[in-house]
Amino acid sequence: xxxxxxxxxxxxxxxxSERTLIEMIRARARRRFDGLRLGIGDDCAIxxxxxGEEIVVTTDFSLEDVHFRRDWHTPESVGHRCLARGLSDLAxxxxxxxAAFLSMAMPQELLAARRGKSWVERFLDGFIALAKxxxxxxxxxxxxxxxxxxxxxxVLLGAVKxxxxxxxxxxxxxxxIYVTGTLGGAAAELMALERSPQRFAGLTKAEGEHPHVFxxxxxxxxxxxxxxxxxxxxxxxxDGLSTDLAHLCEESGVAAEVDSSAISVDVRAxxxxxxxxxxxxxxxALHGGENYExxxxxxxxxxxxxxxxxVEVRRIGRMVKxxxxxxxxxxxxxxxxxxxxxxxxxxxxxxxxxxxxxSGWLRSGR
Amino acid sequence: xxxxxxxxxxxxxxxxSERTLIEMIRARARRRFDGLRLGIGDDCAIxxxxxGEEIVVTTDFSLEDVHFRRDWHTPESVGHRCLARGLSDLAxxxxxxxAAFLSMAMPQELLAARRGKSWVERFLDGFIALAKxxxxxxxxxxxxxxxxxxxxxxVLLGAVKxxxxxxxxxxxxxxxIYVTGTLGGAAAELMALERSPQRFAGLTKAEGEHPHVFxxxxxxxxxxxxxxxxxxxxxxxxDGLSTDLAHLCEESGVAAEVDSSAISVDVRAxxxxxxxxxxxxxxxALHGGENYExxxxxxxxxxxxxxxxxVEVRRIGRMVKxxxxxxxxxxxxxxxxxxxxxxxxxxxxxxxxxxxxxSGWLRSGR
Numbered sequence: 184x185x186x187x188x189x190x191x192x193x194x195x196x197x198x199x200s201e202r203t204l205i206e207m208i209r210a211r212a213r214r215r216f217d218g219l220r221l222g223i224g225d226d227c228a229i230x231x232x233x234x235g236e237e238i239v240v241t242t243d244f245s246l247e248d249v250h251f252r253r254d255w256h257t258p259e260s261v262g263h264r265c266l267a268r269g270l271s272d273l274a275x276x277x278x279x280x281x282a283a284f285l286s287m288a289m290p291q292e293l294l295a296a297r298r299g300k301s302w303v304e305r306f307l308d309g310f311i312a313l314a315k316x317x318x319x320x321x322x323x324x325x326x327x328x329x330x331x332x333x334x335x336x337x338v339l340l341g342a343v344k345x346x347x348x349x350x351x352x353x354x355x356x357x358x359x360i361y362v363t364g365t366l367g368g369a370a371a372e373l374m375a376l377e378r379s380p381q382r383f384a385g386l387t388k389a390e391g392e393h394p395h396v397f398x399x400x401x402x403x404x405x406x407x408x409x410x411x412x413x414x415x416x417x418x419x420x421x422d423g424l425s426t427d428l429a430h431l432c433e434e435s436g437v438a439a440e441v442d443s444s445a446i447s448v449d450v451r452a453x454x455x456x457x458x459x460x461x462x463x464x465x466x467x468a469l470h471g472g473e474n475y476e477x478x479x480x481x482x483x484x485x486x487x488x489x490x491x492x493x494v495e496v497r498r499i500g501r502m503v504k505x506x507x508x509x510x511x512x513x514x515x516x517x518x519x520x521x522x523x524x525x526x527x528x529x530x531x532x533x534x535x536x537x538x539x540x541x542s543g544w545l546r547s548g549r
Numbered sequence: 550x551x552x553x554x555x556x557x558x559x560x561x562x563x564x565x566s567e568r569t570l571i572e573m574i575r576a577r578a579r580r581r582f583d584g585l586r587l588g589i590g591d592d593c594a595i596x597x598x599x600x601g602e603e604i605v606v607t608t609d610f611s612l613e614d615v616h617f618r619r620d621w622h623t624p625e626s627v628g629h630r631c632l633a634r635g636l637s638d639l640a641x642x643x644x645x646x647x648a649a650f651l652s653m654a655m656p657q658e659l660l661a662a663r664r665g666k667s668w669v670e671r672f673l674d675g676f677i678a679l680a681k682x683x684x685x686x687x688x689x690x691x692x693x694x695x696x697x698x699x700x701x702x703x704v705l706l707g708a709v710k711x712x713x714x715x716x717x718x719x720x721x722x723x724x725x726i727y728v729t730g731t732l733g734g735a736a737a738e739l740m741a742l743e744r745s746p747q748r749f750a751g752l753t754k755a756e757g758e759h760p761h762v763f764x765x766x767x768x769x770x771x772x773x774x775x776x777x778x779x780x781x782x783x784x785x786x787x788d789g790l791s792t793d794l795a796h797l798c799e800e801s802g803v804a805a806e807v808d809s810s811a812i813s814v815d816v817r818a819x820x821x822x823x824x825x826x827x828x829x830x831x832x833x834a835l836h837g838g839e840n841y842e843x844x845x846x847x848x849x850x851x852x853x854x855x856x857x858x859x860v861e862v863r864r865i866g867r868m869v870k871x872x873x874x875x876x877x878x879x880x881x882x883x884x885x886x887x888x889x890x891x892x893x894x895x896x897x898x899x900x901x902x903x904x905x906x907x908s909g910w911l912r913s914g915r
Binding site: 220221224225226227228229230231232234237238239240241242243244246248249250272273275276278282284286288322323324325326327328329330331332334336338339340341343345348350351352417418419434 | 586587590591592593594595596597598600603604605606607608609610612614615616638639641642644648650652654688689690691692693694695696697698700702704705706707709711714716717718783784785800
């Protein structure tokens with residue numbers, strides 16, 4: 184159900200009743216949007232694609248103690264991050280956002296008022312602030328009570344010109360490999376957050392650069408790139424460059440060579456290296472996830488701007504034919520070539536869950 | 550993310566590894582379907598609507614100990630029910646199903662093999678059996694580990710001719726009110742399930758009539774009704790006739806008069822009354838939820854068949870103008886008119902959660 188669930192659910196607390204919560208969501212979501220014919224208030228929402236458009240769909244769980252921790256992340260950050268993940272997936276398809284759906288299972292305490300606002304109101308502040316920036320209507324969802332840990336599921340619908348979605352499978356040998364923004368910053372900020380959550384407790388708005396706390400989905404870059412018509416294959420770097428590049432290689436049936444000197448390493452990653460939190464900033468850049476930058480390929484002769492929508496775009500290597508050897512190779516500054524292994528972000532997440540980022544593989548120099 | 554999440558998640562167990570699970574899902578989901586251009590395997594799935602179609606979207610949480618209990622429901626029943634809820638919402642819009650998305654957060658034990666099959670494999674058996682019956686491809690989702698209780702979120706996309714979706718707001722004074730199937734059966738079966746879960750432990754397939762354990766979404770009825778072009782407003786009876794009729798009245802700005810003698814009371818509800826589980830079978834029919842029948846209105850002069858796609862269709866009353874008095878009235882067999890109150894299904898659910906159906910409001914004769 185859509186509004187039906189949003190209208191008739193169970194839980195009430197000392198603070199917000201669920202009905203109040205739903206009313207609050209409906210009131211905030213009431214704006215009319217192009218493409219959304221019917222939002223919250225019926226069995227389903229109705230999306231009206233423009234002629235010649237396809238609809239793309241992505242879903243993302245955000246679970247307490249897996250994707251966020253209440254003692255580390257502000258509610259606004261959790262709301263922002265929930266939505267940013269799906270928006271980044273839309274960007275990776277070259278799609279414009281059309282509608283968001285938010286399903287929330289929460290323990291009662293998150294609805295109780297705390298110094299004025301409940302946790303969930305602050306969560307919605309973060310979610311809706313990001314939605315407004317990219318003109319995405321909240322079109323529906325579901326609510327339920329959870330026993331202990333909050334669970335959010337966010338669904339994003341986007342639209343893209345028929346046949347023009349960027350797939351993971353479109354890369355060809357010879358293509359240049361491009362990456363937006365800087366890498367390793369989100370992983371490094373997460374390490375800083377783990378060490379001193381109190382330093383981040385005041386971060387309630389997406390101001391300044393906070394690649395982990397308030398990641399910036401690259402929708403503006405994607406829009407301009409789509410207009411240029413240069414992209415052959417794309418993916419977002421949610422699982423880390425090495426893992427997501429491996430996906431691109433796998434789905435396209437090609438191999439990759441990356442020049443480490445071309446990678447734009449985030450200053451936070453350098454600071455993490457200096458502080459001894461990570462074996463090297465480069466490892467954070469290669470393997471750290473949740474940066475939500477775009478990784479894409481374009482033909483060798485394509486003229487890809489070095490800056491798009493204010494974001495740096497670097498050519499970090501090239502796609503090559505598959506051979507017997509390693510699927511991905513890394514060329515360092517001295518020209519030495521080594522195998523680039525896909526070291527997934529999931530390692531991080533497991534450690535985040537356990538609160539063991541300190542002793543993780545990044546420090547052990549893997 | 551879509552396949553990305555399905556491909557790179559964390560958890561492994563003594564039984565199924567998550568990768569094996571994902572591979573199993575991908576293998577089962579691989580069939581090509583009209584309207585689904587790209588399923589599991591990229592940042593997003595791609596839906597290609599036919600020309601002149603709109604896309605409808607519904608999301609439904611299914612949470613352990615809120616919507617199901619592992620000691621009551623077989624895994625196949627849980628999988629079936631997860632999907633049936635959304636399919637019923639599509640039916641209530643007059644839409645045909647296009648794609649399903651399944652997000653699963655599960656504790657490890659659900660992936661461990663038990664006498665051959667893990668819980669989650671049996672869950673998928675139930676989910677996919679229903680999906681196949683209605684030709685719905687599983688197009689994506691997400692996976693994560695939950696601490697204790699399983700959490701599923703199912704998203705359904707459907708397609709409907711532009712401007713032809715049945716809304717809750719389309720009813721007019723004078724319309725006849727129609728209901729498919731029998732009422733009260735699901736609530737009564739839930740009561741039986743609570744009392745003797747062992748009697749239901751063998752129910753692993755959607756065979757025979759089991760309105761609670763294996764509810765039947767009315768997609769076939771909806772399809773034929775849509776072809777007839779008679780429906781003015783519709784909703785599914787997921788929250789009980791009284792509650793869902795109240796929604797229809799509210800959204801359409803009308804009132805309703807229901808003839809209790811016209812309601813087709815399920816035999817299970819009669820048995821529940823006889824057993825003393827419920828004050829009356831009629832109360833179960835009026836207020837019991839999760840029956841997933843369709844409630845719709847058609848113009849007074851419309852000729853609605855009494856049987857559609859093998860399902861009984863009853864005219865149970867009429868929409869009338871709003872006046873100062875009660876929004877909904879119930880006329881009993883002796884012609885006495887009383888107010889019909891919306892007594893939501895959520896009462897049930899709260900009691901299910903607490904395992905207190907015995908002492909609930911249905912018995913107390915409310």
